[in-house]
Amino acid sequence: MKTLKCGDRGKEVLDVQSRLKSLDYNVGIDGVDGLFGRDTEAAIKLFQQNSGLIVDGIIGENTWCELVESRYEPGERLLYLRIPPFRGADVLTLQRSLNCLGFNAGPEDGIFGAKTEGAVLDFQKNAGLVMDGMVDDSVIKVMAKVTKDGEPHNSEAKIPDRNGGYASGRELSELTIAIDPGHGGKDQGACTADGLREKDINLELGKKLARMLAAAGATVTMTRDMDQRVSLYERPAAANHAGADIFLSIHHNSHENPKAQGVAAYYFCRQGYYSEAGRVLAEHIVDRISGRLGLPLIPVMGRNYAVLRETEMTAVMVEPLFITAGGMGEKLADGELIGLEAEAIFQGLKEYFA
Ligand SMILES: [Zn+2]
Incomplete structure (x- = not known):
């Protein structure tokens, strides 16, 4: 479309x-x-x-x-494991109910994957239903009966992720890192006053970071390593296919006001569910960038962006600085600043695993 x-x-x-x-x-x-x-x-x-x-x-x-x-109400259609998976508000509600009842449905991402099916089978077994992994209206009704009113749909309750969670004490040499330079091709992203394009800056930073990580022994995969268009859903798919442990999407911020400054990063969050591992990683990264570049820190934010939601590993989107900030175009042009960004992200990653 x-x-x-x-x-x-x-x-x-x-x-x-x-x-x-x-x-x-x-x-x-x-x-x-x-x-x-x-x-x-x-x-x-x-x-x-x-x-x-x-x-x-x-x-x-x-x-x-x-x-x-968003259209689907729970029980309105038959849900089961298939490829491509069912997705939507009904799947999300199902996952929340299952997780609240203590069945591990995996991350609450609104995508009916293998973990969700496993939890459905568990639930069916416990509830004395036919164990077929198919969720229809009757399964939803049984689930509603055993779910105490209000509890599972309390949108204030923040539920940390069930996607492996925080994995500390691992060496970079044991890890696969997916780097996702934002935009590309016709999609140029933001632009500096003097015409530097975000897509090029993102790529340069992505490549620098990839080289550092590879030198430290990590396996690195990139969603693009040249100026080309990669669709929003191809990006997480490539990282999932590579079996990456970490997904880092690289963007740069922009604002019409040249005074806007700050380091921003985002982790997956959807209706009260959030990725704790993503949040922790995002914090390490913004801390390091802020210290290294002497820029103000914007508190990390939970977002339901496609690249954060569709990835099966810990995922963070980072925007190290505003390319529209006064004088930033010149500073970015010589490449040194981008090198500092890469080092800071690299350090943030190392700290996260330390
Ligand atoms: Zn961008």
């Missing part, structure tokens, strides 16, 4: 609006009219905010995917 933004019109816009409306978002007085106006944009921004996505009012791959998946 192509990217949709304010000003667009047509069948796809109609589709988006009717989905938003069915989710109780206000698409304006004209309603579902196939015109992507300000009201539709506001509705999308609200949806994005509620879903932990980047709030840009644009329908890209991730927002579209979340919009399609």
